Amino acid sequence: MSAMSMPAWxxxxxxxxxxxxxxxxxxxxxKHRGVHRSLFAWPYSLWMIVFTVVPLFLIAYxxxxxxxxSFTLDNFKNFWDxxxxxxxxLIDMGFDVSGMELSDRGTVNVDTLVYxxxxxxxxxxxxxxxxxxxxxxxSDRNFKLGPTLIVLFIIPMWMNFxxxxxxxxxxxxxxxxxxxxxxxxxFGKLKLMYNSNAVLLxxxxxxxPFMVFPVYNSISKQDIKLxxxxxxxxxxxxxxFTRVTFPLSIPGxxxxxxxxxxxxxxxxxxxxxxxxxxTEMFGxxxxxTFLTADNWxxxxxxSLIMMVLILFSISLLRRVDPQGEGGSLL
Amino acid sequence: xxxxxxxxxxxxxxxxMLVSGQAxxxxxxxxWEDYISPESLELFEEETGIKVxxxxxxxxxxxxxxxxxxxxxxxxxxxxxxxxERLISEDLLEELDYSKIPNAEHISDWLQDPAYDPKGVHSVxxxxxxxxxxxxxxxxxxxxxxxGVLFSDEYAGEVFMLDSIRDTMGLALQYxxxxxxxxxxxxxxxxxxLLIEQKKNxxxxxxxxxxxxxxxxxxxxxxxxxxxxxxxxxISLNDNLAYSVPKEGSNVWVDCFIIPKSSxxxxxxxxxxxFMCRPEIAQxxxxxxEYSSPNDAAIExxxxxxxxxxxxxxxxxxxxRCEFFHDINDFLPTYxxxxxxxxxxx
Numbered sequence: 001m002s003a004m005s006m007p008a009w010x011x012x013x014x015x016x017x018x019x020x021x022x023x024x025x026x027x028x029x030x031k032h033r034g035v036h037r038s039l040f041a042w043p044y045s046l047w048m049i050v051f052t053v054v055p056l057f058l059i060a061y062x063x064x065x066x067x068x069x070s071f072t073l074d075n076f077k078n079f080w081d082x083x084x085x086x087x088x089x090l091i092d093m094g095f096d097v098s099g100m101e102l103s104d105r106g107t108v109n110v111d112t113l114v115y116x117x118x119x120x121x122x123x124x125x126x127x128x129x130x131x132x133x134x135x136x137x138x139s140d141r142n143f144k145l146g147p148t149l150i151v152l153f154i155i156p157m158w159m160n161f162x163x164x165x166x167x168x169x170x171x172x173x174x175x176x177x178x179x180x181x182x183x184x185x186x187f188g189k190l191k192l193m194y195n196s197n198a199v200l201l202x203x204x205x206x207x208x209p210f211m212v213f214p215v216y217n218s219i220s221k222q223d224i225k226l227x228x229x230x231x232x233x234x235x236x237x238x239x240x241f242t243r244v245t246f247p248l249s250i251p252g253x254x255x256x257x258x259x260x261x262x263x264x265x266x267x268x269x270x271x272x273x274x275x276x277x278x279t280e281m282f283g284x285x286x287x288x289t290f291l292t293a294d295n296w297x298x299x300x301x302x303s304l305i306m307m308v309l310i311l312f313s314i315s316l317l318r319r320v321d322p323q324g325e326g327g328s329l330l
Numbered sequence: 331x332x333x334x335x336x337x338x339x340x341x342x343x344x345x346x347m348l349v350s351g352q353a354x355x356x357x358x359x360x361x362w363e364d365y366i367s368p369e370s371l372e373l374f375e376e377e378t379g380i381k382v383x384x385x386x387x388x389x390x391x392x393x394x395x396x397x398x399x400x401x402x403x404x405x406x407x408x409x410x411x412x413x414x415e416r417l418i419s420e421d422l423l424e425e426l427d428y429s430k431i432p433n434a435e436h437i438s439d440w441l442q443d444p445a446y447d448p449k450g451v452h453s454v455x456x457x458x459x460x461x462x463x464x465x466x467x468x469x470x471x472x473x474x475x476x477x478g479v480l481f482s483d484e485y486a487g488e489v490f491m492l493d494s495i496r497d498t499m500g501l502a503l504q505y506x507x508x509x510x511x512x513x514x515x516x517x518x519x520x521x522x523x524l525l526i527e528q529k530k531n532x533x534x535x536x537x538x539x540x541x542x543x544x545x546x547x548x549x550x551x552x553x554x555x556x557x558x559x560x561x562x563x564x565i566s567l568n569d570n571l572a573y574s575v576p577k578e579g580s581n582v583w584v585d586c587f588i589i590p591k592s593s594x595x596x597x598x599x600x601x602x603x604x605f606m607c608r609p610e611i612a613q614x615x616x617x618x619x620e621y622s623s624p625n626d627a628a629i630e631x632x633x634x635x636x637x638x639x640x641x642x643x644x645x646x647x648x649x650x651r652c653e654f655f656h657d658i659n660d661f662l663p664t665y666x667x668x669x670x671x672x673x674x675x676x
């Protein structure tokens with residue numbers, strides 16, 4: 001990490017902003033004998049504009065311009081053919097690329113995106129398969145340990161996910177804790193790390209709580225009278241679940257899927273730590289394009305493509321839960 | 331009104347605190363993470379009364395962006411050889427006045443006139459090292475003296491490569507008999523194919539940088555491409571490990587002191603360089619970070635333990651078969667594209 005300290009004027013500027021905000025509240029209190037509620041939205045709106053809206057425009061700007069700042073679609077061509085920029089430059093430098101090996105259409109970017117979507121899909125399905133029963137179980141009023149389990153789910157989240165992922169490395173390494181244990185019990189060693197299954201494991205581990213909590217919420221806030229009524233009217237446990245509990249929990253599922261799928265597609269760092277850098281996901285690709293290749297234009301185009309894709313998948317999900325009861329993010 | 335007065339007083343006190351402690355000024359140092367002994371910085375502050383304002387970076391590329399975009403922010407920076415070359419070509423470096431750095435006379439002969447900065451006009455060497463193979467003596471068959479072992483099935487699944495474009499492409503180029511500064515696209519593509527084959531044959535266990543040294547100590551793989559100083563760190567923690575610079579040649583690199591043209595404290599920067607070139611201080615730093623010292627007088631002070639260690643003090647013939655990296659800025663997009671193909675080969 002480059003540890004450039006924040007410039008002193010930045011801190012003063014923040015203090016100034018806070019000061020102005022407090023003064024405005026005090027003034028409005030005096031004038032109206034009550035706070036203007038809209039005032040409280042100011043800091044957040046300001047935050048959103050500076051750190052979300054402006055960067056979005058910057059990304060769009062970089063994606064449609066070249067290094068010199070003039071309009072171009074090359075960055076998107078480079079997504080489709082990852083060798084595009086290289087070929088263009090080699091031709092500029094006077095090389096004949098027609099006969100060169102590896103100069104056909106480069107599929108790196110498209111392949112990585114497809115791979116990331118596939119991994120995110122698998123991760124979401126596994127999280128749902130594990131998370132839904134767990135949430136159902138924990139929200140059962142007769143199950144006294146439910147709240148305790150929820151706390152146990154939350155506790156690991158107090159720690160940064162990078163550290164938790166690095167901790168998995170100690171478990172999965174060839175000479176790690178699990179393999180040492182297996183060997184001492186007389187079993188052979190397993191190849192647990194440096195492959196895409198390890199990456200999937202890391203993703204499921206990190207994103208599982210995002211599936212469990214929304215589902216848990218949507219089930220535990222259901223009125224118990226509904227399922228009791230179903231039982232009174234002659235439905236058995238299975239029918240009560242399929243006709244009452246499950247349909248009512250769909251908003252929770254939709255929200256859970258959104259919350260797991262989105263960070264899964266954009267996953268980075270986990271493939272590097274648990275996958276040994278052998279498989280790259282779209283998040284890694286974007287990071288490498290920005291930082292190592294220092295190509296903000298292509299990096300922005302890749303980011304934009306990913307954002308559009310995520311927006312598209314969320315809008316699909318919204319059809320399932322039109323009221324947005326599960327608190328989906330759009 | 332009284333309250334306002336108190337507030338004003340507090341703010342002015344704070345400002346004074348920020349300005350104070352700089353009686354003899356500051357020197358703003360921008361160095362690699364964990365790449366200098368804290369003791370040497372304290373000694374410098376004690377002796378000169380100059381406050382050291384210390385900032386860190388992890389890659390040359392990060393550092394260059396900062397040096398370009400924040401003129402005046404740094405007085406001393408520690409770039410590697412090819413970045414010195416790049417920064418010189420961008421006209422960002424001060425021409426050094428060696429009369430202000432008398433201790434530079436201790437710099438070894440072979441670094442007095444380096445290829446990346448002829449006659450050392452803009453830079454003074456700080457540390458140097460090589461790239462080679464760190465291996466587990468108890469688990470290898472036969473000598474490790476060629477990059478070829480990294481591409482042989484014999485060690486399938488037991489090789490750590492560096493997740494670093496120029497180092498990894500460089501060794502593939504050298505194994506094929508090309509220069510690691512080649513400007514021939516066809517040679518680069520052949521090197522890429524070699525690395526893709528290596529990956530497809532499941533010879534590589536992982537591409538990583540910082541994790542490798544500790545994993546090698548733990549015996550996680552048999553072979554690893556490493557920098558000599560990191561290798562020395564691993565060897566000092568695990569006797570089974572050894573380091574070798576392959577016969578095809580390798581990369582030798584030098585990290586330097588430079589003063590940006592935009593520096594606002596040049597006199598202090600000179601004092602800093604001269605202090606760090608003092609033999610006793612160079613010894614403190616060298617023993618702390620375990621890389622190779624370019625300072626002959628410091629080497630003399632460190633004695634046999636340093637001189638007889640081939641990892642950090644390789645014989646001249648090893649250095650002679652190694653090459654410096656040169657700036658290949660116009661080929662970087664090509665390198666990046668080809669590297670992406672290696673990283674995504676399945």
